[in-house]
Amino acid sequence: MLTVFTFVFGEIFQARWGGGEATGRLDFAAALFAGLLIYNFFSECLGRAPQIILSNPNYVKKVIFPLEILSIIAVNAALFHLLVACVVLAVLVFFSGWTLGIDVLYVPLILLPFVLFVLGVTWFIAALGVFLRDVAQIIAPALTAMLFLSPVFYPLSSVPPKMAWLFLINPVTFIIEQVRAVMLLHQTPDVSGLLIYTCIGVASAWLGYVFFQKTRKGFADVL
Template sequence: MSRKSLTINPHAAQPTSLLALGASLWRHRQLIAQMTRREVVGRYKGSALGLTWSFFNPVFMLVVYTFVFSEIFNARWDGLGANASKTQFAMVLFVGMIVLGLFNELVNRAPALILGNVNYVKKVVFPLEILPVIALCASCFHSLISLAVLLVAFGLFNGYVPWTAVFIPLILLPLCVLTLGLAWILASLGVFLRDVGQFVTIITTVLTFLSPVFYPVTAVPERFRDVIMANPLTFIIEQARGALIAGKIPDWPGLACYTVIAGICAWLGYVWFQKTRKGFADVL
């Protein structure tokens, strides 16, 4: 293929329909898989342990957080009982960390996705809309590793794994869709407003402490509980804990409603990205 055939008009209007999005993702599925693999492997390139760090990182943070909250702050989790072991506390904490990590990793990276791939904007035919999808797939890979660590640990310490754990992909899927929509918006804004990355870091830090990761929702004073429940992470964290720890069936009507809202947000994010991408070349 000649160089001329690879050039594009960066100011050309881009399709915004859901059909066009689905067609693009399917058409570029192999490219998405290849770039996701490259990104995951590249993160640990040159390190002695390589991908093994994807196991060690969540385990290390789990140990630190569990020590701080169970030993120093003497935190207790409602529903586990007064005699609950530190291991049980760690399991509950870990579920929240997995959900939070999936969200935060992609959202924090999103503002720099286009800035870090300037050549794709001007010089070659490249579907820019798949960059957030690739970042999401990489985040999901690390979340799956953390989930595997959790399930193995749960089975070792409790002698069984709740069968409801099979529902965890359906529980996390709406969050992935919502986060992808936010990533499209933030990736676009990051091109025009370079301060977006700093602002997003502050927001995700605030969300970390406004999400029921280190405490149960029941521990929040009644007058502030509505704020916690309005957090889009709260519902997913609670559903994930129910399926992975308590063996509860997910709240299907709630998940269905969440999925519809997440789908609308994702489509709006995609539309925003496609409408604004024609200005990327002028700024970059």
């Protein structure tokens, strides 16, 4: 998919990352992959969320089981894929026109609030999906829309200013921009932005967990 996206957006649409020293195909692929791996983590977790409880009815009906762990397992599985992708990205950056620096050590700090946010949303959707079976049908097109309304295939700076708000409310936009900043541009993270995102992530995790625990009593009645 990375090869296809690189060909379509890099060769056909001639997308470029302005202001960077990288202009070749491999350079564009590295910048694209930096955004794609963040989106893929988000998409994998939310795409699986509606079926997490529905696909494990025995844990609900027949045994005493901490159901909230199922969402944690799903997020951890996606996080493993994300970490492997980060290694692949580092190799890609090494062989491209970009350069790796010590700033790459900021990546875990950037990902932590994002993981908390995704975990909270996963808990919420997993519980909601038990009662509203059509949630999965809504999630799929919503994720596709979020893919194109996030700076995966192009830099945020290329978005018209009057439309920037539409991208900034996308929860993956800030994280994508920060990962690119530290891995490709050797910039320090936006500390104030990360603090705000951390607060949002903690709030998301807490609210998602509370919603899950409040609704789990009714799971057995509808499964």
